[in-house]
Amino acid sequence: MNSMSIRHVLAIACLLLMSNIIVVTAYSQEKIPMKSDSLKSKVKGGIKRELAGMKGNVRLPETDTLLPLKEWKNMKGEFNGLLNEPKVIQQQLLSKVALFDDAKFVKPGKVNASVEYTFLQDTSGMELGSLKSLGSVYSYDLSTGLALFELPVNFSFRGMNGVYTSDYTSFNKLLKFNFDHKKYMQTIQSKVADKLDPDALTALTMNRINAIKSNYEKSLRSEIETLQNEYAQKYKSTVKLPDGVTDLSKNDLSVLKSRLMTEANPTIGAMADSAMVGNEAYEKKREVLEKIYQKIAAGKEKFENNKLIKQLKANLPFTRDSYKTFLKQPANLEKVVDEHMELSTVQRLFMNMTKLDMGQNALKEGDFSLQNVINTGVNTEFKNKKASVGVIYGRNNNLNNWLQSGLTSGVANEYSSMAGFKLGSGTGSAVQQYIAVNFFDFKDFSQLGAGDNPLQSKYMAVPQRRDATISFHSDFEVAPKHKVILDVSRSFGSYTNNMSADSQVYKANPYNNLVGDAGKANYAAMVDYKGEILNSDVSVFVKKVGLGYNNPGNILLRAGETKLGFGVSRKVNKQLTVRYNIDYSKRDFDPAKIYTNKALNNKLQLSYRINRNNRVALTWQHTGYRSKLFVDGASRGSNSRLQADGSYSVRAWGKKITNNVTISHQQMNVPMLLGENYKSSSMLLMHASSIAINKNPLMLTLLLNRSNNKDYLFNTSMFSSEVSYIYPVTATVRLGNSVGYYDNTGWNKQLGVKQQVSAILIQKLNIDIDFTYKKAVATIRPELANQLFVSAGMHLNF
């Protein structure tokens, strides 16, 4: 299959845009038409009422003849001020405000350019092994942030020698293009906050509340009238009600009841009730008033429990802070923008385009969807209040050529291309859930093979096939601070037998297995809880991956594994923090359950902070396992680590010396193929001190390692001591000088020097050069006796 060109990517992007436009229409939110007249009248009415109330409260003094006039003038000024402010608010409510003033097509952002070069003289091949011919590595990265139609996008072009070079690699593997939705929403939030007065929004919200209230009141009045009419027809008398009893904003129900009951018997006096005893009309009137009271109370309850009213009231009054919090909710922001702001169609569309990644991008879509992979293609997601839709298409880009060059991948052959879609809930939903379907195609195409590039991995033959997964994810809060995540997935697929005519009989439909049982145990599920219990952060999870579950989108999933985990973290007091995690896993490797592995992992961390400069921590980790990896006999093994570390500061010569110390012991005991156990033990002691001399750091590092290994250089017992001092020589140039002594048991004793230069040139160009040379003073093994390491980096920001 040919590599995908930029043209394809752009074509797909256009297609996605088109589809998203359709989706926008389909899932468009309910838009509240701007009823300017009614709104205007309501706002005006509200303002008039307020002013009338204020004017009514103004009492002019009666005695002084001149003073009142002056005071009245002052008050008039205040009234005008009050009148002007609502006018501005009114204007904001009635006309839409342009959110972005400047309508430039492209606004360039900062450009960052970096070139890094590393040279390693590896005389023995000990370090680089089969990559020895590499010698030096250079990489480059050119990135910039742009605003296209005010949409923030990041663009980068990067590569390196050996891997991702412009001559070996298709162009779109070197490119990365991302729409920055988070930044876009933050920009909109701040612009809305700047341009739309919170008071205007308060007025609007109050209008909406009052409109709903008047509906409830209207309905209530109609019910009361029915009761009044019934009474009037039967007893030829009216049930008069005090003014304002149907006003649902009144809070004191006991006052309301007493006012109503007073209406039943206007005669004031202690004997009044007894005088009316036996009077049917009176009794019925009391009954009717009681019913009216019940209706008012019920109506008030209904109104106050109305979901929308609660939602609207929750944000009132809009102070500057609460306004910002309100706008942080995507659904609120969208509503405000739709009603009061002017945005172009594209700009509005991208408010809901939560993801648009093109080129080479990492994927992190969940354990049973796509994870631990790099996609080269397009990945997009549209999300509005009601729903979300995502589409992904890409080619395999998971070959880690640095790790796999010269080797044949025996783990799994990666897919050649994939496509998928996702349907889920919107921002307005309390439960975030989606269903994702991904298809993976495997083909024997050149990029997976051993090409001319010596750094490319070799791959085995890849018979053509198609695999797929269908995954469901749900993420919800069962209560505040108690979150549950549920994932369920099923995999299916088969070879596409397209050899020749005689294969027709066996030609399989890769999707038959979705409902069939051909892929035995081809499911996976996980339940994860995270919450706060008794002031402790608690997490619990259960995960089961079927033996036949196959998800090429996450090759690190362990088929046949059942895992349970529990974790707790508690800040006991201001200084002591305790964390404990335990998990147990059981893995069956085969259907007959002959081969199994059980592992129990414990980790305990205690951290005690004495103050900012002094702290200690203790970590213990142990994994024990019991395996049956051979037909005959079980084996046991473990690995454990105990580490104490801390930092402390002391004063000497009036200066503060900051120290960090680590003591760590590790032990490993794992079964080997031929029956014995591989054992490894090491002890590490590290002490680092730093002091400021003339405001520049002087550092001393001591490292001692005791290991039972004597063969491999980077794991033998060793001792090293280094002193380094970093200081400026001019305002723009800093130097770092280091000297050290290194003693590797069974290898060599070396003296080393290191020189670092960091310079800032023309304020925008940073240059860092590192030069390290080690000379053997006692040679036991000539390999790596003298070592040279040079690295250089150049970063340009403009």
Place this chain on the structure above:
Amino acid sequence: MKRIYSILIGFLFVCQISYGQFVIYFQPEIYGRTIDGLGSFQVQNLTGAVMSGQIVITVQETVTKSPVVTITTPLTNIQPGTANFPRNVYAGSLFRFSSNAYASITNQTKNFPPGQYSFCYQFVNGDKQGDDFENCFDAEIQPLVPLALIYPADGDKICQKRPMLTWQPPIPFNASMRFRLLLTEKKEGEAVENLLVNAPLLLLDNITTTSINYPSGHPDLKEGKTYVWQVIAYQNNVVMSRSEMWEFTVQCNEPQKQLPTDSYRELKLLMNGNHYIANRSLKFSFQNNYNIRKLSYTIYDIGNGMKPLKYCPEVTLTTGLNKVDIDLTEMELEPGKHYLLKVHPFNEPDIQVRFIFEDKDFE
């Protein structure tokens, strides 16, 4: 009788020659784990002529006697000599899976579950008059508990600029297994998966042990930076297991706390203010009319009997108006407590400022 023996021996010799004319070599321990791997075999054609035919591969689990899969390659020409079987020919094969648990799982995952297997490679001659040849290989496909990273743990914050990196090898561990380690820097906002495409900061091959000391020849890891690492295990140049990608951050000191950016008050004015709230720092302007290079000042702990605090940070002055920032975060002051700043200007009376220390983050 001797004649009969001679005929029988001669017949067996001919059979051996006939059998040995076409040989298939396959390493089940390495390539017998996956369906794709079955295509990695060599054919040796000793007939001296091009042979046309198909390879039929049958795999059976011998303990449960479950037939797993039969793979039939397309018709192909096998040249004389020894060569790898063409991968594109194998890729076009016909796959027939049986109906049992082993076959279903293999069909679904494309990997053989561990077990005792018999792999039979049969050459079916395209010429019906020609001979067929077969080689079978028995092997136990053992499970492999995958390689797992141990230290630094995922998401750890460590204070070692040359840490020891440790992992658990695939189990059972084979002495001929080697490891390759890759460590790259994780830039801000990047995902760990970028390790797959970033340039290496540390790349070590041929590692024979399950931990390494960060090589002293390489530059130190930098304070505050995050690194991603991954290890693979390989044997006979075939990748056997890959670890997850883990990240850790080098952080010896607590991150510097944000200091306020509010304006500098004139120190004289503070004489009247008894309620100056100093959030992490004292900020004031100070007129230095003399050639004094260092600000002379003392901070007293009011709640502790006016005990002067030790180790107040040094404040350098220039002649004229100075904007002074005294960072209080390193002085172990207690939030909410009252303190007194006493500045001793040269040739002028002392200035006293009472303040309350706060340690709050900013919006």
